Amino acid sequence: MSTGGAAEIVFDHVTKRYPGRDESAISDFSLEIPAGAFCVLVGPSGGGKTTALKMVNCLIPFDAGDIRIDGRSVRDQSVVELRRGIGYVIQQAGLFPHMTVGDNIATVPRLLGWPKARQRERAAELIELVGLEQSDERRYPAQLSGGQRQRVGLARALAADPPVLLMDEPFGALDPITRARLQQELRRLHREVAKTVIFVTHDIDEAITMGDRIAILRPGGVLAQYDTPDTILAAPADSFVSAFIGEDRALRRLALRRVGDVELAPDGGDDAPVVSAATTVRNALSLMVGSQGDRVRVVGDDGETKGVLTFSQIEELLRW
Amino acid sequence: MVAAGPVIPNFGKGSTCVTGNHVFCWGWVQQHWHDTLEPKLVEHVELSLVAVAIGFVLAFALAIFAHRVRGVSQPLGVVAALVYTIPSIAIFQILIPFFGISDTTIAIPLTGYSLVILYPNILTGLQSAPPDVLEAARGMGLEPRDVFRRIELPLAVPAIIAGLRIAVVSTISIATIAAFIGGRGLGGPIFDALQLPTPFKTEIYSAGFLVVAFALVCDLTLVAVRRVLVPWTRA
Numbered sequence: 001m002s003t004g005g006a007a008e009i010v011f012d013h014v015t016k017r018y019p020g021r022d023e024s025a026i027s028d029f030s031l032e033i034p035a036g037a038f039c040v041l042v043g044p045s046g047g048g049k050t051t052a053l054k055m056v057n058c059l060i061p062f063d064a065g066d067i068r069i070d071g072r073s074v075r076d077q078s079v080v081e082l083r084r085g086i087g088y089v090i091q092q093a094g095l096f097p098h099m100t101v102g103d104n105i106a107t108v109p110r111l112l113g114w115p116k117a118r119q120r121e122r123a124a125e126l127i128e129l130v131g132l133e134q135s136d137e138r139r140y141p142a143q144l145s146g147g148q149r150q151r152v153g154l155a156r157a158l159a160a161d162p163p164v165l166l167m168d169e170p171f172g173a174l175d176p177i178t179r180a181r182l183q184q185e186l187r188r189l190h191r192e193v194a195k196t197v198i199f200v201t202h203d204i205d206e207a208i209t210m211g212d213r214i215a216i217l218r219p220g221g222v223l224a225q226y227d228t229p230d231t232i233l234a235a236p237a238d239s240f241v242s243a244f245i246g247e248d249r250a251l252r253r254l255a256l257r258r259v260g261d262v263e264l265a266p267d268g269g270d271d272a273p274v275v276s277a278a279t280t281v282r283n284a285l286s287l288m289v290g291s292q293g294d295r296v297r298v299v300g301d302d303g304e305t306k307g308v309l310t311f312s313q314i315e316e317l318l319r320w
Numbered sequence: 321m322v323a324a325g326p327v328i329p330n331f332g333k334g335s336t337c338v339t340g341n342h343v344f345c346w347g348w349v350q351q352h353w354h355d356t357l358e359p360k361l362v363e364h365v366e367l368s369l370v371a372v373a374i375g376f377v378l379a380f381a382l383a384i385f386a387h388r389v390r391g392v393s394q395p396l397g398v399v400a401a402l403v404y405t406i407p408s409i410a411i412f413q414i415l416i417p418f419f420g421i422s423d424t425t426i427a428i429p430l431t432g433y434s435l436v437i438l439y440p441n442i443l444t445g446l447q448s449a450p451p452d453v454l455e456a457a458r459g460m461g462l463e464p465r466d467v468f469r470r471i472e473l474p475l476a477v478p479a480i481i482a483g484l485r486i487a488v489v490s491t492i493s494i495a496t497i498a499a500f501i502g503g504r505g506l507g508g509p510i511f512d513a514l515q516l517p518t519p520f521k522t523e524i525y526s527a528g529f530l531v532v533a534f535a536l537v538c539d540l541t542l543v544a545v546r547r548v549l550v551p552w553t554r555a
Contacts, residue, residue, distance in 0.1 A: 059458060079461075080462075081461070083458070083460060083461030087460075088451055088460055090456055092452040093456075094450075094453050094455060095456070096453060096470075096471060097450075097552055098455070098477075111462065138553040142552060156460075157460075239486035297405075
């Protein structure tokens with residue numbers, strides 16, 4: 001498997017049923033994830049999202065259909081080769097407790113037989129990339145916080161520069177603050193390293209924050225909807241999806257937009273609340289409602305007024 | 321089975337301390353270090369360490385077998401626990417008709433005891449790798465033999481050393497009873513001293529002290545080995 005860059009992943013009518021169960025875990029599941037996309041699989045438990053993820057690196061075999069990475073079936077290559085070309089991050093991080101951070105990160109490069117010096121170099125690079133300290137390289141997992149461990153898990157998954165990254169509820173065990181920070185950094189990292197990411201979560205908020213595309217699975221492993229976050233919020237495919245994303249979906253949509261990205265009306269709100277261009281439209285709306293007005297004044301980084309955002313403009317945004 | 325010669329102190333020519341059988345006669349220890357205590361200590365070290373070494377190899381092989389093959393670990397564990405309950409004196413007695421008064425007769429039960437202590441510890445150790453660690457290892461493309469060599473085995477070291485500490489100390493202690501056969505090991509002088517009309521205290525205490533000291537040295541060595549091999553738990 002080639003390294004570097006990203007790869008397209010295709011689920012082609014995949015079906016999986018666990019022995020002794022009546023209902024399928026995955027039913028006729030088809031999904032095309034373009035190279036470089038950040039795709040979130042989300043759904044209630046029993047939706048088969050983790051099963052779908054683990055079928056990509058053959059930790060779970062499927063019964064029918066096919067999964068192709070860059071056009072090549074995952075069944076056409078040795079399992080070991082396949083897995084060494086796919087980064088894999090799990091909820092508890094699964095770090096090797098007896099190895100230092102540096103050795104943990106260098107696991108796949110070592111398996112691939114890279115020279116020692118290059119392994120070290122790569123580990124140092126990744127420590128930097130995921131926001132750890134170089135001095136952490138010699139520490140053991142037991143000496144790290146949950147967030148640091150997950151950073152190491154991510155660095156380890158990226159070590160051999162795989163085109164595909166599978167993440168199974170990677171932030172599920174973290175406190176909300178650490179979680180939000182890591183979400184943000186993973187987004188930044190994804191822009192920098194351009195991998196195809198499949199990210200599993202049961203948390204719709206996380207899915208909306210993280211995904212370029214979201215695949216919502218319903219129990220039985222049926223794909224309910226596959227779209228961009230904005231489209232899913234604006235036009236849920238059915239009652240299952242709208243129930244899953246919640247009644248505040250209009251607000252969630254507004255949270256995806258920043259006031260600086262909206263076409264603003266000319267100035268005219270001298271006594272309206274002031275917001276920065278980076279504020280989400282949702283928060284701007286909250287301020288507006290809180291001040292019992294119908295507009296906020298948007299100010300750029302330089303302190304100059306860029307314009308006003310009015311209530312009717314927000315309505316317009318949601319009309320689409 | 322009374323050993324002849326220098327092991328039994330000569331009361332006629334002995335010091336007043338020895339003839340009076342005082343609590344401890346340092347002079348006797350110095351006088352009989354080379355002809356009694358030292359050779360018996362060497363025997364004791366050999367008997368117990370060889371037994372633990374052979375027991376370790378066998379236990380390791382069995383534990384790997386039980387780790388690989390589902391369903392054999394429990395029956396093996398039950399057998400091991402049962403074997404451990406057989407009194408050592410009884411085993412020595414049973415084996416004498418087959419192997420006579422020989423080191424083999426001593427080595428078999430000593431090896432057996434360390435085997436049954438080590439087996440469950442090694443197996444527990446091999447099975448101690450957390451499921452998420454094993455899943456991450458598999459998911460990253462480690463082959464089963466890599467998983468064993470790089471993950472399961474190193475993670476088993478703490479449990480293996482814990483088992484070795486128990487096995488070594490208890491084997492050293494049981495080896496004292498092996499003197500029942502041919503007066504081998506540090507149990508020899510103790511038995512000899514006990515067979516006198518008045519048990520000779522100095523000989524019992526000095527031999528007993530050496531048993532304890534030897535066990536302690538072995539235990540501390542294992543603790544040191546653990547510190548070197550298991551740096552990751554010293555957080």
